[in-house]
Amino acid sequence: MRDRTDQTRAEVNNRSRRVTTVRVLAVTGVLAMTVTATACSSSSDKPTAAATPSTSATPVAASSATATPSPTVDPTAKATADVLAAYKAYTDYRVGALTSGHGDVNKQSAVSSGAAYQKLASDVFSAQQDGLLYKGAPVTHPEVTAVDLSSSPGKATMTDCLDTSNWTVVYAATGKSAAAPGQQTRIFVSITAEQVPDGAWRINQYVSDRGRSC
Known part of the structure; x- marks a missing residue:
């Protein structure tokens, strides 16, 4: 039991x-179910961080540099300026050679050619032979009257009213004036220039006309 x-x-x-x-x-x-549910709930209740929008760099339009067109050079205007510069170089050499009594073949060749070269050489030589020197300097008033670039070589004509008021000739030995009495002080000059192969201009004719007033 x-x-x-x-x-x-x-x-x-x-x-x-x-x-x-x-x-x-x-x-x-x-x-366990409660803990799992709580964890899921806590996890799902967490606020989700808002996605930060990606900022992409705004493309900057490249400013295309506008090419400035180079100014058009008028060939005749350029030639005119070059001819005037050549005439100044010629007269500067002429005045220097006649006031010093000495020429320079290389410098003379750089500013003159043809008949103008021969006349310049003759004037300097004659002054040396006669014992003459020039004092002061003339004042030039050149004017280009025509330019022909179609010919080969290019040619130009010009005139000058040469003022010799302060350009006098004297005897080198005494310093006394050697100028002929009654001469005009303003001399009309006809000039021609010629373009050489390198593009430069040379004075190739220089003719004084004392009988023509200007």
Whole structure:
């Protein structure tokens, strides 16, 4: 009888343990589900950081540099200026040679050619032979009257009203005036210039006309 009672108690205890175990497992599962749900909820409730819009550099339109057209040079105007410069170089050399009494073949070749070269050489030589020197300097008033660039070489004509008021000839030995009395002080001069192969201009004719007023 006692044995049966003990057996019954043992079975009751076993059943009680199983029920307790099941309850513990059930509670544990519920807790686990609760924790998982809470974690998911917390994770989903977190505010998502707004995506920062990417800022792309605005392309700057390259300003194309506008090429400034080079000014057009008038060939005739340039030739006119070059001829006047050539005449100044010629008169500067002429005045220097006649006031010093000495010429320079190389310099003379650089400013004159043809008949003008020969006349200039003759004037300097004659002054040396006659013992004459020039004092002061003339004042020029050149004017280009025509330019022909179609010919080869190019040619130009010009005139000058040479003022010799301060340009006098004297005897080198005494310094006395050697000028002929009654001479005009303003002399009309006809000049021609010619372009040489390198593009420069040379005076190739120089004719004084003392009988023509200007």
